[in-house]
Amino acid sequence: xxxxxxxxxxxxxxxxxxxxxxxxxxxxxxxxxxxxxxxxxxxxxxxxxxxxxxxxxxxxxxxxxxxxxxxxxxxxxxxxxxxxxxxxxxxxxxxxxxxxxxxxxxxxxxxxxxxxxxxxxxxxxxxxxxxxxxxxxxxxxxxxxxxxxxxxxxxxxxxx
Ligand SMILES: [Cu+2]
Numbered sequence: 001x002x003x004x005x006x007x008x009x010x011x012x013x014x015x016x017x018x019x020x021x022x023x024x025x026x027x028x029x030x031x032x033x034x035x036x037x038x039x040x041x042x043x044x045x046x047x048x049x050x051x052x053x054x055x056x057x058x059x060x061x062x063x064x065x066x067x068x069x070x071x072x073x074x075x076x077x078x079x080x081x082x083x084x085x086x087x088x089x090x091x092x093x094x095x096x097x098x099x100x101x102x103x104x105x106x107x108x109x110x111x112x113x114x115x116x117x118x119x120x121x122x123x124x125x126x127x128x129x130x131x132x133x134x135x136x137x138x139x140x141x142x143x144x145x146x147x148x149x150x151x152x153x154x155x156x157x158x159x160x
Pocket of ligand 1: 079113114
């Protein structure tokens with residue numbers, strides 16, 4: 001009689017159960033990406049802006065380090081700042097931190113994705129793939145929706 005065999009088997013089963021639970025919970029890493037949109041651009045525009053909300057349900061800080069799209073040559077992470085009454089933008093060379101158990105919003109007047117050297121116009125109602133690069137979560141692909149130029153992005157806010 002070997003009483004430790006059933007014990008070992010149930011221990012293995014327990015480990016597998018834990019692993020599969022973790023895999024389900026970790027579907028998109030610890031990140032939840034929400035309200036992903038870009039402003040429609042006028043004909044001939046060479047740049048555009050994109051926005052989203054990044055929720056981090058994990059206990060570790062992550063960092064948005066870059067992004068790519070098919071409709072522009074380059075994507076930079078920018079912040080709008082006001083200095084001496086003048087609005088200007090600065091590039092976040094170190095990326096954008098996403099706090100543990102927290103969130104960060106990219107929205108008009110603040111942080112945004114800057115699409116540079118557009119290959120075509122961003123037309124209201126169109127959707128495009130957006131690949132975001134995170135230090136911890138790696139590459140995450142989401143769908144970006146083009147909204148009216150004056151959209152404030154709140155119309156489609158999604159609660160979870
Ligand atoms: Cu910008």
